[in-house]
Amino acid sequence: MLKVSNLSVEFGNTVIVDNISFTVPTGETLAITGPSGIGKTTLLHAICGIVRTTHGTIHIDNTDISSLPTHKRGIGLISQTGDLFPTMTVSQNIEFGLRIVKMPQTDRTTRVQELLEMLNLTHLAHRNVSELSGGEARRIALARALAPQPQVLLLDEPLSGLDQNTHDALMSDLARVLKQTATTALLVTHDLSEAELLAETTFTFPHK
Amino acid sequence: MAEFMERPHLVTRTKTLFIAPVAFLSVFFVAPVANSILRYFHFSEFSNVLGNQSLRGVAWFSLWQAVTSTLLTLVVALPATWALSRYTFRGARLVRGVLTAPFVLPAVVVAAGVLAITDSRGVFPILWAHVVFNVSVILRIVGPRWSMVNLRLEHAAATLGARPSRTFSLVVWPQISDAVISAATLVFIYCFTSFGVIAILGGVSRRTLESEIFTQAVRLGNTETATALAVLQAIIICTVIFIARQSSRPNSTFLHVSAPQPLRTKPRHRNTPLLISATAVVIVASPLLATIYRSLVVNNQFSFSAWRTILSGSLPALSVSPQLVIITSLVFAIIAACICVPLALLVASSAAPRALFSLPLAVSAATLGIGLIITFNTSPFAWRSERWFIPVIHAVIALPLVIRALEPATRAIPTSLRNASATLGASPFATWVRVELPLLRPALLRATGLSMAVSLGEFGATSFLSRSGSTTLPIAIAQLLGRPGVATQQAGFALAALMVLVTVGVMSRA
Numbered sequence: 001m002l003k004v005s006n007l008s009v010e011f012g013n014t015v016i017v018d019n020i021s022f023t024v025p026t027g028e029t030l031a032i033t034g035p036s037g038i039g040k041t042t043l044l045h046a047i048c049g050i051v052r053t054t055h056g057t058i059h060i061d062n063t064d065i066s067s068l069p070t071h072k073r074g075i076g077l078i079s080q081t082g083d084l085f086p087t088m089t090v091s092q093n094i095e096f097g098l099r100i101v102k103m104p105q106t107d108r109t110t111r112v113q114e115l116l117e118m119l120n121l122t123h124l125a126h127r128n129v130s131e132l133s134g135g136e137a138r139r140i141a142l143a144r145a146l147a148p149q150p151q152v153l154l155l156d157e158p159l160s161g162l163d164q165n166t167h168d169a170l171m172s173d174l175a176r177v178l179k180q181t182a183t184t185a186l187l188v189t190h191d192l193s194e195a196e197l198l199a200e201t202t203f204t205f206p207h208k
Numbered sequence: 209m210a211e212f213m214e215r216p217h218l219v220t221r222t223k224t225l226f227i228a229p230v231a232f233l234s235v236f237f238v239a240p241v242a243n244s245i246l247r248y249f250h251f252s253e254f255s256n257v258l259g260n261q262s263l264r265g266v267a268w269f270s271l272w273q274a275v276t277s278t279l280l281t282l283v284v285a286l287p288a289t290w291a292l293s294r295y296t297f298r299g300a301r302l303v304r305g306v307l308t309a310p311f312v313l314p315a316v317v318v319a320a321g322v323l324a325i326t327d328s329r330g331v332f333p334i335l336w337a338h339v340v341f342n343v344s345v346i347l348r349i350v351g352p353r354w355s356m357v358n359l360r361l362e363h364a365a366a367t368l369g370a371r372p373s374r375t376f377s378l379v380v381w382p383q384i385s386d387a388v389i390s391a392a393t394l395v396f397i398y399c400f401t402s403f404g405v406i407a408i409l410g411g412v413s414r415r416t417l418e419s420e421i422f423t424q425a426v427r428l429g430n431t432e433t434a435t436a437l438a439v440l441q442a443i444i445i446c447t448v449i450f451i452a453r454q455s456s457r458p459n460s461t462f463l464h465v466s467a468p469q470p471l472r473t474k475p476r477h478r479n480t481p482l483l484i485s486a487t488a489v490v491i492v493a494s495p496l497l498a499t500i501y502r503s504l505v506v507n508n509q510f511s512f513s514a515w516r517t518i519l520s521g522s523l524p525a526l527s528v529s530p531q532l533v534i535i536t537s538l539v540f541a542i543i544a545a546c547i548c549v550p551l552a553l554l555v556a557s558s559a560a561p562r563a564l565f566s567l568p569l570a571v572s573a574a575t576l577g578i579g580l581i582i583t584f585n586t587s588p589f590a591w592r593s594e595r596w597f598i599p600v601i602h603a604v605i606a607l608p609l610v611i612r613a614l615e616p617a618t619r620a621i622p623t624s625l626r627n628a629s630a631t632l633g634a635s636p637f638a639t640w641v642r643v644e645l646p647l648l649r650p651a652l653l654r655a656t657g658l659s660m661a662v663s664l665g666e667f668g669a670t671s672f673l674s675r676s677g678s679t680t681l682p683i684a685i686a687q688l689l690g691r692p693g694v695a696t697q698q699a700g701f702a703l704a705a706l707m708v709l710v711t712v713g714v715m716s717r718a
Contacts, residue, residue: 050627070630071638077631083624087646096642097632148633 001026002047002152002184007056009039009046016042019055022203024152026061027182031195034205040188041080043205044154047186048075060151071100076150080157082141084129090140091116091125097148115143118180119173135166142174146181153178153185159194174198226560229551229607233564236604240579241571247582248435257436263420267440270416273331274400277338281395284339285346286388288488291481292347293354303485304347306493309711311344313496314667314682315404316689317704321495322409324502329411337405340492342395348658349394352651353387353616354380387616393452394569394612397445401572403668417441421574431578438575445570496708503701506694514695514702525688525696527676530703537664537681543599544663545656548606552655553648555607556614557640569608573668576601581672595678601669606662610655617651618644661711681707 002024009017016039024030032040045051047058049070057066065073076097084093091112098108116122119139124132132140138158145153158174159167175198178185189195195202257263285307292304310318315337322337323329357380365375403418410419417437425434503514517523518530526533555565568576580601584591591597621644629639645652667682674683681703688700 045627048627048631050630069635070627071633071635073631074633075631077628079624079628081624083622083628085625085628085643085646087643087649096629096634099642100633100638144632150631154631 001059001061002186003059004047005057005059007043007046007058008054009042009051010054017046018206020206021056024184024186025200026184028201029178029183029185029187029199031187031189031199031202032205033188033190033192033195033202035190038205040205041156044077044156044186044188047152048077048154049073050077074151076145076148076153078138078141078145078153078155078158080160082137084132084137084140084144086129088129089125090121090127090129090132093129093140094144094147096144101148111147112143115147118177119143133166135162135170138162138170139173142177146177146183149181151184153183155185155187157188157190159189159191171197225554226558229555230564232547232551233567233604233607236600237568237571237576238564240583241567241576242579243583244575244579245435245439248431249439250432250436253432254436254439257433257440263437266415266420267417267444269414270400270418270441271444273334273338273414273416274396274402277335277342277399278392278396280335281339281342281346282388282392284488284491285343286350287484288343289347289350289354291484293351294359295481297482297485300485303489305711306489306496307347308344308661309708310340310492310496311342311348311661311665313341313665313704313707313711314685315341315402316408316667316682316686317499317707318495319405319408320502320689320701320704321497321499324498325494329409330414333409334402334405334414336491337409337495338395338399338402340495341405342398343488343492345394345398346388346391348654349391349612349616350384350387352613352654353384353620356616356620357383389452389455390612390615393449394609396448397569400445400448401441403572403574418572418574421572425574425578434574434578438572441572442570442575449566449570499701499708500705503698503705506698511698514698515706517695517699518702518706523688523696523699525691525693525699526679526684528679530684530699533679533681533684533703534706536678540599540602540678540680541660541663543596544602544606545659547600548603548610548659549652549655551603552607552610552614552659553618553652555611556618557644562611565611566608568604573605573666576605577669577672580669592673593675598670598673598678598680599663601673602663602666603659605666605669606659609662610659613655613658614648614651617648621647664707664711 004023005021007017007020008015020043022030032043034040042051046053049065049068053066057064059065060074065075085096088096094112094115095108098111103111112125113122116125119142121136121139121143124136124140129137129140142158155174159171162170171194177183178198185199187195187198189198192202288303288307292300292307318337318340319333322333322340326333326336361379362375365379366372370378400416401418402416403422406414406416406419410416415423417440421434421437421441424430424437504510504512506513518534520531522529555562581592583589584597625643625647626639629643630636634642664680665682666680667686670680670683671686674680679687685700685703685707688696688703691697
């Protein structure tokens with residue numbers, strides 16, 4: 001379970017996120033909607049520790065993670081662009097988080113294969129990431145984020161900028177994978193249809 | 209909002225690592241220079257220098273020849289940088305090697321090559337020699353940045369109706385301007401503190417502050433006047449660096465790496481990069497070829513005797529064998545790179561202020577040399593005669609350049625990749641090792657080449673420290689070219705030609 005309580009983020013004198021609170025039950029997805037530029041991405045970055053919070057706390061299963069550095073929070077993030085590592089192949093990208101936790105090579109290979117199959121990406125395993133299409137890159141980013149089995153997955157408009165067919169296919173895959181893996185997730189989107197399909201509940205970001 | 213985010217840099221997280229480059233520079237640069245200034249600088253002498261019409265003329269000539277040299281260098285180098293960053297063609301690697309090689313050559317070699325062609329001294333040969341030297345600075349600093357500018361953005365501008373000139377000014381220039389300003393600043397400083405070129409091509413009437421510092425300190429023994437001139441020189445350089453930094457906007461936007469394109473099929477487009485490259489090569493390579501020619505031809509007779517001498521023989525004019533000189537220079541270059549590149553990487557990867565690391569640029573080699581022999585002359589720091597001391601000082605001199613060579617690449621790494629790595633569980637150190645270093649590999653190779661190049665070509669400070677067992681190639685070449693005798697001179701040109709050939713080969717791979 002992810003619990004965010006009275007979270008605020010300020011940059012200098014500018015309040016970006018103001019006193020936000022919500023809870024996401026384990027295995028469920030909460031969609032955060034609202035217009036562009038309102039602070040949705042900053043909220044996600046604050047939750048995973050990339051941005052320092054001004055006030056408030058973040059708990060995962062009753063453990064306060066507010067003061068932990070990003071790499072110790074156990075929270076995965078999929079950004080709008082995927083942010084695949086350009087010097088690595090598809091497989092190397094996916095196994096990155098597993099190498100960090102020093103998982104044995106055989107287990108890593110098995111896990112990577114499992115994710116590639118889950119997302120129908122097996123044929124791309126050894127491809128350079130610069131050769132991927134937009135939709136393929138998003139799928140790889142999803143596989144990479146799921147590989148270390150994060151306690152919470154943050155999805156920052158993972159379907160934006162895709163053509164309709166790719167968007168629909170990836171949305172359907174995302175819904176399936178989130179359900180299959182029972183991942184606790186937070187989805188930022190301004191598309192209400194995405195929110196309806198992917199999330200159990202929706203939280204509308206308050207206007208400043 | 210991404211702009212406001214904290215950047216979990218390795219060095220900002222572990223600030224202790226930043227102590228290493230600060231300590232290194234403090235011991236081997238700040239201390240000796242401060243020591244020489246504290247002991248020999250007097251305001252009364254500084255006023256005398258400012259009031260002296262002859263010395264004011266020297267300062268004015270230093271300034272305007274440096275500005276003109278910088279502008280001419282940009283005129284030759286920027287189009288060539290565009291051609292080599294944007295296009296691949298047969299011979300491009302060789303062109304790059306030819307254009308970047310002069311930077312590592314001793315000033316005396318390039319100056320002698322220009323003199324061999326112009327057969328006269330004065331402003332034009334000085335400007336030409338400076339252009340020959342400094343094209344590589346632009347190429348090495350602006351090239352990596354320009355090659356990262358996403359071609360698709362230029363295509364987008366073109367499809368929106370922008371002419372090539374508008375595309376350049378609105379799309380490309382904002383992304384490369386900080387690298388160009390940074391490189392142009394360096395070129396100005398090199399021209400402003402040029403010594404070897406002025407000594408050979410300036411004759412008696414053209415003197416710069418650097419040559420005057422040497423004359424006052426070494427020939428006239430007037431250390432106070434030399435120190436006052438050095439301070440004046442440093443003030444001018446610091447002013448230029450300050451103005452440059454104010455006008456340079458660090459570009460933190462990630463530039464998707466754009467691979468060089470093959471030459472286009474349309475003849476107009478096909479010929480332009482080739483013509484530009486060829487023009488730059490003629491301007492830069494002709495003095496180098498003149499050097500090679502002089503190593504092979506004596507009294508209109510073709511001969512390999514000088515080459516045989518430097519590769520297997522000995523020379524009475526040198527106290528050590530030419531082969532030992534070559535090996536010494538290479539070992540020094542490797543040691544200097546091993547010290548310089550890691551320190552530069554720590555600085556370039558950090559968000560800490562780096563004004564301190566520009567200081568070696570603001571102080572001339574002669575000023576540093578005087579400081580070194582004064583400071584490291586007594587126990588327990590009597591290091592001035594130690595062999596290891598020379599590559600350490602080479603690393604000091606190379607450090608600001610290597611930092612500048614690495615900075616555009618470190619800045620181009622998007623924060624979002626570091627964030628992605630962190631959310632996958634990687635600590636800042638793991639992110640640095642696994643994500644950032646692989647991305648920096650090409651820039652690190654270039655930085656290593658640049659560091660080695662500086663070490664191989666360094667002449668000013670080395671001349672204060674070199675002993676018979678630690679003679680480097682530039683020192684040996686200057687010694688040989690400064691002695692009478694056709695065979696000795698030709699051996700000097702052969703060593704210089706060897707440097708030309710080896711560096712063209714090495715730099716084209718870096």
